[in-house]
Amino acid sequence: MSRTVIFVHGFGGDKYARGMFTDIAEILDGCNLVFIDLNDYRDDGSLVINPMNKQVSILRSAHKKAVEDYPNAPVDLVCHSQGCVVAAMSGIEDVENILLITPPSELKFERIEEMFSSRKGAVVRKDGDSMLPRRAGSPTIVPKEYWRGIEDLDIPRLFNGLALSGSRILLVEAADDDVLKQTDFSTLHGEIEQRTLAGNHNFDGNSRPAFMDLVSAMTKSTPASCAQRTCS
Numbered sequence: 001m002s003r004t005v006i007f008v009h010g011f012g013g014d015k016y017a018r019g020m021f022t023d024i025a026e027i028l029d030g031c032n033l034v035f036i037d038l039n040d041y042r043d044d045g046s047l048v049i050n051p052m053n054k055q056v057s058i059l060r061s062a063h064k065k066a067v068e069d070y071p072n073a074p075v076d077l078v079c080h081s082q083g084c085v086v087a088a089m090s091g092i093e094d095v096e097n098i099l100l101i102t103p104p105s106e107l108k109f110e111r112i113e114e115m116f117s118s119r120k121g122a123v124v125r126k127d128g129d130s131m132l133p134r135r136a137g138s139p140t141i142v143p144k145e146y147w148r149g150i151e152d153l154d155i156p157r158l159f160n161g162l163a164l165s166g167s168r169i170l171l172v173e174a175a176d177d178d179v180l181k182q183t184d185f186s187t188l189h190g191e192i193e194q195r196t197l198a199g200n201h202n203f204d205g206n207s208r209p210a211f212m213d214l215v216s217a218m219t220k221s222t223p224a225s226c227a228q229r230t231c232s
Contacts, residue, residue, distance in 0.1 A: 003028075003032070003073055003074050003076055004031065004032040004066050004067075004074070004075045004076070005031045005033055005075075005076045005078055006034045006059075006063060006066060006077050007025075007034065007035050007078050007079075008036070008059060008080070008083035008087050009021070009037075009038060009080055009083050010082040010084075011049065011082040011112075012039075012132070012134070013080065013083075014037065015035040015036055015037045016035060018202065021035065023208065027215065027216050032066070032069070032070045036058060036059065036062045038050060038059070038083070038086065044138065045138035046138045046139050046141050047134070047138065047139075047141065048140075048141045049140060049141065051146050051148070052086065052089065052149035052150060052153075053149060055086045056090045060092065063092050074096040075096060076095065076097040076099070077092070077095055077097070077099065078099045078101070079099065080102065080202075081103060081179070082103075082104065084100040084159075084171075085103065085153065085155055087100075088155070088158035088161065093165060095165065095167045097167065097168050097170075097218055098162060098167045098168070099172070100159070100169065100170065100171040100172065101172050101203075102172065102173060102174050102177055102179075102180065102202075102203075103159075104180055104183065105155055105156060105180075105184045106155055108150075109150070112124065112142075115179075116132045116133075119132070121139070124142075125144075126144060128144055129141055129142065129143050129144070130143075156185055156187045159188060159189075160187075160189045163192050164189075168193075168218075169191070170193045170194075170195065170218055171188070171192055171193065172195050172196075172197060172211070172214065173195070174196070174197065174198075174200055174201055174207075175196055176200055177201045178200045178201055179200075197210055197211055197214065198210065
C-alpha cells in the first residue's frame with residue numbers, strides 16, 4: 001500500500017521549502033506526494049505571509065482532499081520550521097507519522113524584527129504591513145494580522161497536544177541552527193522523540209545526507225508508482 005506524504009513549509013518558504021522537500025521526495029518512492037503553498041503571491045511577485053488561521057485552513061483542506069484522493073493510504077506529515085506549528089494548530093487526525101524539522105519553540109515579533117530590521121529596505125512593524133527584503137529580489141509582505149495570530153502561542157503545548165493524537169512524532173533540531181539560534185523543548189511530552197543533527201536550519205551542504213537518512217528511516221514507502229499533486 002502506498003503512503004500519502006503532505007509537506008508543510010515554513011515562514012517565507014515555498015511549497016518545496018527551497019529544495020529541501022524536493023530532495024526528500026526523491027527518496028519517497030511509492031508515495032503520493034502533496035505539496036502546498038501556505039502563502040499568496042501578488043502580481044509583482046511579492047510573497048504575502050498569510051495569517052496563521054488561513055495557513056491552518058489551507059493545510060486542513062489539502063489533507064481532506066488527499067484523503068479523498070487516496071482513501072486507503074496512511075498519511076504522514078513532513079513539516080519544516082513554522083510549518084510544524086501550522087500542523088500542530090490544524091488538529092488533523094489519523095496521521096501516522098509527523099516529522100517536525102527545526103521547529104521554533106516560540107514565535108515572537110521581536111525575534112523576526114531582530115532578524116530582518118538590519119536589511120536594507122526592511123520595514124518591520126506590528127501596526128501595518130511589514131516588508132522584508134528577499135535575496136530572490138521581490139519582498140516578503142507580512143500583514144499585521146499575521147503578528148496578531150502568533151501572539152501568545154504556546155508551541156511546546158501545541159506539540160504536546162499532537163502527542164495525544166496517537167501519531168508517531170519525531171522532532172529534529174539542528175546543532176548549528178542559523179535562524180532560530182536557540183530553542184527550548186524541555187517540557188515536551190515523553191512520547192515525542194527528539195533528535196539533534198549537525199547542520200543549519202535547512203540541513204544544507206554536508207549535513208543533508210545524514211538528515212536524509214533519518215527521513216528515510218522514519219517515512220517508510222512501499223513499491224508503487226509515485227503520484228505527485230500540488231495544491232495552491
